Amino acid sequence: MRQSPEQRLAGKTILVTGATGGIGFIAARTLAAMGATVVIVGRDPAKAQASVAQIQRETEGASVNALTADLSSMQEVRRLAAEFQAQYSRLDVLLNNAGAVFLTRQTTVDGYERTFALNHLAPFLLTHLLLDRLKADAPARVVTVSSMAHRGQTLDVDDVNQTRRGYRAWRAYGDSKLANIMFTYALARRLEGSGVTANTLHPGFVATGFAKNNGPLSQVAMTLVRPFAISPERGAQTSIYLASSLDVAALSGRYFVNSKPAKSSQASYDVAAQERLWSLSEQMTGVTTETAGAR
Secondary structure (H helix, E strand, C coil): CCCCCCCCCCCCEEEEECCCCHHHHHHHHHHHHCCCEEEEEECCHHHHHHHHHHHHHHCCCCEEEEEECCCCCHHHHHHHHHHHHHHCCCCCEEEECCCCCCCCCCECCCCCEHHHHHHHHHHHHHHHHHHHHHHHCCCEEEEEECCHHHCCCCCCCCCCCCCCCCCCHHHHHHHHHHHHHHHHHHHHHHCCCCCEEEEEEECCCECCCCCHHHCHHHHHHHHHHHHHCECHHHHCHHHHHHHHCHHHCCCCCEEEECCEEECCCHHHHCHHHHHHHHHHHHHHHCCCHHHHCCC
């Protein structure tokens, strides 16, 4: 079905990671319908191009393109940032949407536990690499998709690779989602006065292909709970709201649920823990606040 763009975001450029399916795809399609130039990021080149073609079919006048990267690799994140900056002269919104859970412990090419690398280190590094571009085009926004799964977690910065305690998939996932929120709060402090906002969100329990990359048992489990999930269209609404609404243009350092500010877990507000995570993330990604231009 063709849609008529509202053009509210005409002239804006938005980068959306993990946008070849689920809420990332819906967000990309909707933001394109609002007139933005949308750049989607996926791991599979064929799937990324198919997503671009689908958005163009379904959204009249959509300006949408694709870049590919395996975001669990720090080198791939750096390549993605370089390719984006070479091809696009502005960035108004960075929507860090990509994420996954792995039922067995996996190690990335950098030697990091894959859940933490993909869900936290990738948005941490990508945001830093693109921060000067965001500042140059301020007002601009960084939106990072977290999850209610962060509740009950107490991130151990000395064991982010899940070796000392033993690997448990949902703890690793919850830790990474807590890291998303702590990163957002620390980033928002550093961005005060820059014109760039940083917010995070829980999209809801969404009926997508999430966790189906973990084999037959995971697929069966997700199929059983699917009737209790919301649609990707509903799940994408808070991401879309934070990326586009004038109502939140001046809000930063907040956690949102159902497009409204909400309280995250008590652990997420621990400033000392946020700063320890920040320092560790700098070490693991090879960036510093100063070289990334975040002060």
